[in-house]
Amino acid sequence: MGTAFRRGVDGLVEQQQWCGEGSDRLYTMTYQSSGRGGPLVVIAGADGEERDWASRALVTGARMLAESGCTVVRFDYRGQGESGGVYEETSVASRVSDLLSVCAQSRTLHRQEPIVLGVRLGTTIALLASQSDAGLTDLVLWEPIADHAAYINVLLRQNVAAQMVVHGSVQKDRAALIAEARGGSPANVNGFLLSGVFIDELLALDGVSFDIDRRALVISVAKVQGAMAALPGATYTRMPCLPFWKEPKVHSAGPPVWIDPTLAWVRQTRASVLREVS
Amino acid sequence: VNSASSGQFVSFVCGGCRLFGTLHRPASGVPLRDVGVLMLNQGPLDRSGAHRTSIRLAARLSALGFFVLRFDARGVGESEGEWVTPAHGEPIRMLWKIVEEGVWVADTHAAIDFFLRELPVKRVILAGLCGGGLTALHSAQHPKVVGMAMVGMPVRPQAETHAVSDLLDEHIRSEARDYVGKVFTLAAWRRFVTFQTDYRTMGAILLTNFRRALGFRVSNDCLVSASVMASFQQAIKLGRRLLFVYAEGDYFWLEFQQLFLAQFPQASYGFGVASVPHANHTFTDRVGLEQLERILTTWSSGLGEGECQA
Numbered sequence: 001m002g003t004a005f006r007r008g009v010d011g012l013v014e015q016q017q018w019c020g021e022g023s024d025r026l027y028t029m030t031y032q033s034s035g036r037g038g039p040l041v042v043i044a045g046a047d048g049e050e051r052d053w054a055s056r057a058l059v060t061g062a063r064m065l066a067e068s069g070c071t072v073v074r075f076d077y078r079g080q081g082e083s084g085g086v087y088e089e090t091s092v093a094s095r096v097s098d099l100l101s102v103c104a105q106s107r108t109l110h111r112q113e114p115i116v117l118g119v120r121l122g123t124t125i126a127l128l129a130s131q132s133d134a135g136l137t138d139l140v141l142w143e144p145i146a147d148h149a150a151y152i153n154v155l156l157r158q159n160v161a162a163q164m165v166v167h168g169s170v171q172k173d174r175a176a177l178i179a180e181a182r183g184g185s186p187a188n189v190n191g192f193l194l195s196g197v198f199i200d201e202l203l204a205l206d207g208v209s210f211d212i213d214r215r216a217l218v219i220s221v222a223k224v225q226g227a228m229a230a231l232p233g234a235t236y237t238r239m240p241c242l243p244f245w246k247e248p249k250v251h252s253a254g255p256p257v258w259i260d261p262t263l264a265w266v267r268q269t270r271a272s273v274l275r276e277v278s
Numbered sequence: 279v280n281s282a283s284s285g286q287f288v289s290f291v292c293g294g295c296r297l298f299g300t301l302h303r304p305a306s307g308v309p310l311r312d313v314g315v316l317m318l319n320q321g322p323l324d325r326s327g328a329h330r331t332s333i334r335l336a337a338r339l340s341a342l343g344f345f346v347l348r349f350d351a352r353g354v355g356e357s358e359g360e361w362v363t364p365a366h367g368e369p370i371r372m373l374w375k376i377v378e379e380g381v382w383v384a385d386t387h388a389a390i391d392f393f394l395r396e397l398p399v400k401r402v403i404l405a406g407l408c409g410g411g412l413t414a415l416h417s418a419q420h421p422k423v424v425g426m427a428m429v430g431m432p433v434r435p436q437a438e439t440h441a442v443s444d445l446l447d448e449h450i451r452s453e454a455r456d457y458v459g460k461v462f463t464l465a466a467w468r469r470f471v472t473f474q475t476d477y478r479t480m481g482a483i484l485l486t487n488f489r490r491a492l493g494f495r496v497s498n499d500c501l502v503s504a505s506v507m508a509s510f511q512q513a514i515k516l517g518r519r520l521l522f523v524y525a526e527g528d529y530f531w532l533e534f535q536q537l538f539l540a541q542f543p544q545a546s547y548g549f550g551v552a553s554v555p556h557a558n559h560t561f562t563d564r565v566g567l568e569q570l571e572r573i574l575t576t577w578s579s580g581l582g583e584g585e586c587q588a
Contacts, residue, residue, distance in 0.1 A: 004357035004381045009296050014356075016287040016298065017534045023284075029356060055324045059356055081326050081335075082285065082300060164556050166527045168456060170465070191329025191562035242367075248322065251373050253366035 009067045019075065026098055027082035028075040028105070029059075031066035038069035039270035041140075042106055042114040044099050044122035044129075048087070048155070048192040050245040051080055054119060057244035060168055061255040068263050071110050075102045088186045088193035092128070092201035095121075099129045103136065113137065115266060120245050121145055123218075123228070127210045136267050139216040139261075140262050143245070146226040148202040152178075155189045164192070208210045217265040219258045285336075288347070288396075292388035297360035299349030299389070300325060302340040303398075313424060313582030314345040314399035316389055318406035318413045321377060324355030328560040331407065331567065338575050342492055344399050344582060351385035351413075355520050375437040377409040380416035390420050403427065403578055408530075412546065416518075418513035425519030427574055430559050432530050433538045435503040442482035447490060454487035461571045501537045512541065516551070520549035525557035525566060548578065549573050 012035050019026040043062060046054045062072040077098045078085030085094075087116070103114050115138040118126030118146045123144035130136040145151045156174040163170050172180070176198055177187040186193035209227045216222055216234040221241055239261065285300035304310050319325060323346040338348040346551050352359030364372035377446045390402050401424040404414035411431030418426055438444065457480055460466035469475050513520060525533035531553060544551055552573045557566025 004362055004376060005293060006362055007293060008358045008360060012290075014296075014298075049329070050321050052326075052328060056322060060360075065285060080330070083322070085405050087330075112500045162558060162562060166556050166563065178531060188562060188564070191331070191560065191567070247368045250370050251361070251366065273482075 003023050008063060012063060012066055019102050021106070022084070024078055024085045025083070026078065026102060028073055028102060029062075030106075030109075030181075031062045031072040033066055033069060035089070037110065039071070039266050040071045040106055040110045040112050040114040041065055041266065042073045042099070042103055042116050043075070044116055044118045044126045045074065045076075045096055046120035046122055046245045047077070047095070048080070048194075049158075049190045050257050051076075053247055054245040055081070055257050057121065057252065061259050064255045064259050065263060065266075069264060070263075073102060073106045085206060087231070088195050091195070091198050092205070095125045096128045096132070099125050100133055103129070103133065107135065115140060115269065116144065117262065118144070121151070124148070124205060124276075127212065127214075130214050131210075131212055136182060137214055139214055140265065141216055141218045141228070141240075142219060142262075143220050143243075144224060144228040144259055146224055146228045148205045152194075153204055155194065156187060158189050205234070213219055215269060217262065235265070285348075288349075288392070290349075290388060290392040292352060292385045293359070295352045295356070297349055297351065297385060297388065298325075298356040299347055301334075302336045302346040302348075304343045305341045308341065310341040310345075311343045311582040312398070312399065312400045313403055313578075314393050314395065314397060315339050315403045315405055315578060315582075316386065316399075317346065317348045318382070318386060318404060318410035319351050319354050320407040321374065321409040322354055325350045327407065329562060331561060332342060334567070335405070335571055335574060338525070338571050339578060340538060342575060342579055345393070345399055347393055349385075349389050350383040357539065369440075371437045371440055375410065375435065376414050378432070378435060378437075378503065380413065380509070383417045384412045386413055386417040387420050390417075390422055393452045394422060400583075403581055405574065405578075406431075408432065408566060411522075412506070415509045415513060416514060418509060418518045425521070425577075426513065427521045427523065427577060429570065429574075430525060430528050430530055431522065431534075433502045433534055434508050438481060442479065443486050443489075444533055445486075445529070446536055448536065449529060450487050450490065451482060453483045457484060499566055502541055506538075507541075514549075519581055521552065521574075522549065523552045523554070523573055524556045525559055525570075526553050527557055527559055528559040530559065561588065 003111045013032045013034050015030045017028045019028050043058055045051050045058055058074060062074050065072045076083040077095050079087035080091045094220055106114050113135045115128040117140040123141040124140050141184060153174060156177050159177055160170055181187045181194060181199050182196035186195045210231055214233050216231050218234050219237045219239060224236060239255050239258060244256055245254055285302050286302045288299045289296050317336060332348050336348055339346045350357035353361045393399055393402055402416055402422050403425050404423060405427040406414045407429040411428030414426040414428055524534055554566045554569045557563055561567040561570050
């Protein structure tokens with residue numbers, strides 16, 4: 001068993017920190033090459049069970065970006081991972097607030113504006129955050145959610161499947177689950193309790209167009225649809241990638257392949273910062 | 279549940295890799311116990327556990343006076359270490375196989391040593407779900423381990439049980455009965471014609487059931503995996519206290535009863551067994567999860583009655 005692992009990159013500094021205070025404080029991890037202070041990237045990760053499955057890929061991705069000269073900050077939204085709070089009490093608004101808090105802290109600590117790398121629901125959160133923070137001018141969006149109603153539908157399907165396993169039959173369909181959530185009994189999606197507020201906030205997003213003037217790199221497996229396909233300042237790239245945000249069927253070694261185009265875009269976008277560092 | 283934010287960052291080294299963890303200190307005003315609880319990764323998920331089960335349990339245990347350490351083993355969560363094998367793109371069950379065979383024993387022992395070195399604990403309980411249960415069982419030889427709580431632990435090698443035809447007769451019969459019973463159900467036909475049915479699984483279940491009814495069957499000779507048997511027998515020999523907990527909706531519960539208990543009767547070996555009705559493998563339902571937490575806190579409290587000096 002002694003040869004099952006190889007060591008990673010030497011010279012990376014990885015630092016755990018809290019953002020904020022009290023029982024709702026946020027857990028952050030910063031990755032940095034020692035002695036370097038390149039472009040700052042804040043990762044707005046996936047949500048719920050997708051967050052759990054994606055966490056390792058984003059850790060290895062953060063390390064690769066840091067190895068290439070970036071300063072990278074990962075964090076957990078309230079009620080998820082190592083952060084404080086309770087999942088069922090969170091909302092789209094609380095996630096946006098969490099991202100803004102982490103960006104503000106990172107901006108202070110590293111003295112530059114962050115690029116936000118959004119993943120899955122994190123892409124929506126990144127776009128919403130950039131609407132209220134003028135400093136967030138550059139976004140990288142991995143596998144954005146074009147249809148939030150469909151996203152909710154897929155989540156609730158897991159509840160229905162769980163009913164089949166435990167009870168042998170479907171006792172509440174998706175419409176009933178949403179109605180119950182609105183009535184105060186959150187919908188359980190593999191242990192993550194979705195409140196009615198959260199569901200309604202997500203459903204309301206499908207009518208919104210993100211007509212913000214931000215530079216963005218959008219990377220996805222399939223063609224992006226809906227409002228996400230019409231971001232004025234976006235460059236769209238399609239590239240096959242293992243769906244690291246889902247329960248894996250095959251082993252995924254190393255960071256997602258999307259790191260390479262991301263790094264190239266970051267270098268191009270923040271060339272001046274890189275010149276200062278070198 | 280909020281106690282995630284009261285955790286303390288820790289790190290230690292195993293095999294040249296830095297491992298990250300979160301330490302939960304006992305709640306103030308509660309007598310400190312001299313037994314610590316170490317919570318193990320269930321597989322590729324980080325130390326918070328599936329839907330934060332590990333954080334919830336750590337909160338309950340620290341409220342009872344336990345020091346609790348959750349940490350990420352090599353190759354998982356935030357810890358260092360990249361898997362040498364399996365190769366990128368290989369079936370994930372090849373990674374399960376390595377975990378099942380005890381790849382994280384060294385990490386667990388490093389965590390125990392960290393625990394004993396840094397905190398006023400004298401003995402350690404290991405707890406883990408699924409692959410974490412296997413890691414706990416394989417790590418029992420550390421002299422400071424007093425007991426292991428293994429939740430939803432597979433007893434057969436998962437690399438050998440990936441096809442429907444590998445499943446036990448009782449499960450196949452039960453599933454086939456369910457499908458047949460739905461023949462006169464309108465909702466089932468609606469799902470069938472609207473492509474919501476898992477046709478591949480349904481076909482495999484019915485075909486396997488038919489073949490077995492005709493007498494064609496794959497031998498279940500492999501039964502309990504050799505590494506599980508060896509570690510279990512060693513743990514018993516060393517006098518460790520063992521608790522197995524399963525969700526009754528978990529297929530692993532059926533395998534545990536039919537394969538493990540048939541070979542290692544509870545009365546002969548003296549280990550504990552508990553099951554949680556209406557729960558699935560990862561205890562996603564809150565009622566089942568709370569029952570699991572009660573089982574584990576009660577059992578741990580029984581093992582950790584000694585107090586320690588702060």
